[in-house]
Amino acid sequence: MDLSEILHRYHDQIVDAWLHLMISDRSSRYSEEPPEDLRVLLERATIAFRLAVVDDQWSELRKFIGVIARKRLQAGFMVSEVQRAFERYRETITPLLVAHIDPSSLTEVLLRLHHCLVSTVTHFSTYFQNLHEQFLKNQARYLEQEIAKRTRELVESERKYKILVEDINDGYFVLVEGAIVFANNAFSNMHGYELKEVLGAYYLDFVAPESRAEVQTAYVTGRDVPPSPSRIEYVRLHRDGRHLPTEIMAKISSYGGEVANIGVCRDISERVQLERKTREAEKLNALAQLAASLAHEIRNPLTAIKMNVQMLSESSWPLIDDRKLIDSTLGEVEQITRAVTEMMDLTVPFRLKRQWVDTRCLLEGCLRIIGQRMKYQGVTASMRLCSQLNEIYVDPVRIEQAVVNLLLNALEVLPRGGRIFMSTRIARDSGRRWGEIRVGDNGPGVPKEKLSYLFDPFHSEKAGGIGLGLANVKKIVGAHGGEVIVTPRRPTGVSFRLRLPHK
Numbered sequence: 001m002d003l004s005e006i007l008h009r010y011h012d013q014i015v016d017a018w019l020h021l022m023i024s025d026r027s028s029r030y031s032e033e034p035p036e037d038l039r040v041l042l043e044r045a046t047i048a049f050r051l052a053v054v055d056d057q058w059s060e061l062r063k064f065i066g067v068i069a070r071k072r073l074q075a076g077f078m079v080s081e082v083q084r085a086f087e088r089y090r091e092t093i094t095p096l097l098v099a100h101i102d103p104s105s106l107t108e109v110l111l112r113l114h115h116c117l118v119s120t121v122t123h124f125s126t127y128f129q130n131l132h133e134q135f136l137k138n139q140a141r142y143l144e145q146e147i148a149k150r151t152r153e154l155v156e157s158e159r160k161y162k163i164l165v166e167d168i169n170d171g172y173f174v175l176v177e178g179a180i181v182f183a184n185n186a187f188s189n190m191h192g193y194e195l196k197e198v199l200g201a202y203y204l205d206f207v208a209p210e211s212r213a214e215v216q217t218a219y220v221t222g223r224d225v226p227p228s229p230s231r232i233e234y235v236r237l238h239r240d241g242r243h244l245p246t247e248i249m250a251k252i253s254s255y256g257g258e259v260a261n262i263g264v265c266r267d268i269s270e271r272v273q274l275e276r277k278t279r280e281a282e283k284l285n286a287l288a289q290l291a292a293s294l295a296h297e298i299r300n301p302l303t304a305i306k307m308n309v310q311m312l313s314e315s316s317w318p319l320i321d322d323r324k325l326i327d328s329t330l331g332e333v334e335q336i337t338r339a340v341t342e343m344m345d346l347t348v349p350f351r352l353k354r355q356w357v358d359t360r361c362l363l364e365g366c367l368r369i370i371g372q373r374m375k376y377q378g379v380t381a382s383m384r385l386c387s388q389l390n391e392i393y394v395d396p397v398r399i400e401q402a403v404v405n406l407l408l409n410a411l412e413v414l415p416r417g418g419r420i421f422m423s424t425r426i427a428r429d430s431g432r433r434w435g436e437i438r439v440g441d442n443g444p445g446v447p448k449e450k451l452s453y454l455f456d457p458f459h460s461e462k463a464g465g466i467g468l469g470l471a472n473v474k475k476i477v478g479a480h481g482g483e484v485i486v487t488p489r490r491p492t493g494v495s496f497r498l499r500l501p502h503k
Helices: 003-009 011-024 035-055 059-075 079-100 103-145 151-167 185-191 209-224 269-314 320-347 359-369 371-377 396-413 448-453 469-479
Strands: 171-176 179-183 230-237 243-255 258-267 355-358 380-384 391-394 419-429 432-441 483-488 494-501
Touching: 003 011, 003 035, 003 079, 011 035, 011 079, 035 059, 035 079, 035 103, 059 079, 059 103, 079 103, 103 243, 103 258, 103 269, 171 185, 185 230, 185 258, 209 230, 209 243, 243 269, 269 320, 355 359, 355 396, 359 371, 359 380, 359 391, 359 396, 359 419, 359 432, 371 396, 391 396, 391 494, 396 419, 396 432, 396 469, 396 494, 448 483, 469 483, 469 494
Parallel strands: 380 419
Antiparallel strands: 171 179, 171 258, 230 243, 243 258, 355 391, 419 432, 432 494, 483 494
């Protein structure tokens, strides 16, 4: 079913679900509006979104934005309330798209929807900003005529305007000659400063070095071009040294009788993350096709080779030297089989079969799997278990696969006499309880600058490695709703923590 058919067929369902979300949110003033009046607005908005997303016809959506901006400004609504209302549309329609759109085109459809919503919110913010500017100009003219009579109204008007500006989730600022003469708290918070520290500062002080030339060019160019809103993406500089992706929309206006740049800046970290995940999805899609081809071309002949070599190994005639060659061949066949399996595991979706599992039995079973190899290499292992984590609710086969993968990685870098350290503990973070399984070693470790790349498919620090083992570990733990944390171990080595939700 294509996007147009979905939006037509489920039109009433979308409007009903959107209306339910709006009136159920008791923190929003939409819940206080008569449902029949609110439904009329949502009906119009749904049609406008459909025309924009499906037919690339934006006129109805722009008309609706104009109507709703004036309506909400008159009612004293805050910008964030309207922005949240538009986001409710995304929450309503996304499950329908996921359920009915072909997976091969789902990403494109979601990006089209995302582009439509971003454009809508941006256009609304611009329109709302222009309404405020006109409002202030009218007030100024009115005050020139009746300054004494309207002093009280002016104070009230300014109070409402400041409330609206301060409640915007995005940073709002005014520049005069490159200096910040006005900003809201959101702007100062985005950069890690107090508001009083921001006022009077030069705007480039809040731009990362790699973006300063681009931002300065846009600032200079914007002052020479007729006042139409311009938008750029850049990297802002946080007080703590972080470089964060940001989008800014600005235009030329006046402030206090002087030419000024008025703008809104928005953190786009989530959007950048979504784009990165989209690229990863495309990469994994290509990998899935390659894996399917490899499975077809390699697995069947590989199975036959393994069976033949095993039969030779079990026969009575091979000499000692021949038997060593056969055992070596079997080892190499196992290595190829493991590589193909890792590739298939990474690309093929799987369902978890969760159950309560004894933590000690699980980890001791993992050590038994690699026991012979540990003995051959002269590597020892120690285990320290938390008494509060006797059981974990996981898919035992998948978690065993993840832990064994980490143990095999450790064995491949440890010299004779090396040690492996395993432990469990209860962790608390973000108001949640987590069960952690830790696997560490005293090997050579991984350079700090390479830690963030360890889980990327095809990235390997081992000679001859294909870089899929750790990617599989990340996929397995992520499917459980957890995460993998990797840190250097002191004095040497590396430590992996499998953080899993603990009920």
